[in-house]
Amino acid sequence: MRGGGPLIGGKKTAACPVGIALGATWNPELVHEIGQSLAREAxxxxxxxxxxxxxxxxxxxxxxxxxxxxxxxxxxxxxLANADVQGL
Incomplete structure (x- = not known):
């Protein structure tokens, strides 16, 4: 989720690893959890x-x-895409 950040009056956001970094984990449970987090933030x-x-x-x-x-x-x-979509 993109935000302006506190320096310019925007909301703070969570920083999640990019897709290729998540792919390197080979961990569908982690990707599912991140999908859930992104859905809540969205x-x-x-x-x-x-x-x-x-x-x-x-x-x-x-x-x-x-x-x-x-x-x-x-x-x-x-x-991993399945885990992400299910998390979302």
Whole structure:
């Protein structure tokens, strides 16, 4: 969740690891818990859309936003994406 932060009068937000860092844990329970946390924060802020992490495997290592994906491996990505969606 993005926020302006306390320096410019915005709300404080939780800082969660990016998708690729979560993928490196191979831990669906952790991803589920983070999904729940993001859902609570989104509801608190009245947000209707979450833009990351993305849940489709990236196709090129030249893509500049690969860090938002869980992994190159489709099985791992699917497992973690399922945990994320269930948590949300």
């Amino acid at each position: 509801l608190d802020r009245g947000a209707g859309v979450l833009l990351a992490p993305t849940i489709n495997p990236f196709r090129s290592s030249l893509n500049g936003r690969n860090f938002e994906n869980y992994a190159e491996d489709p099985f791992l990505t699917g497992t």
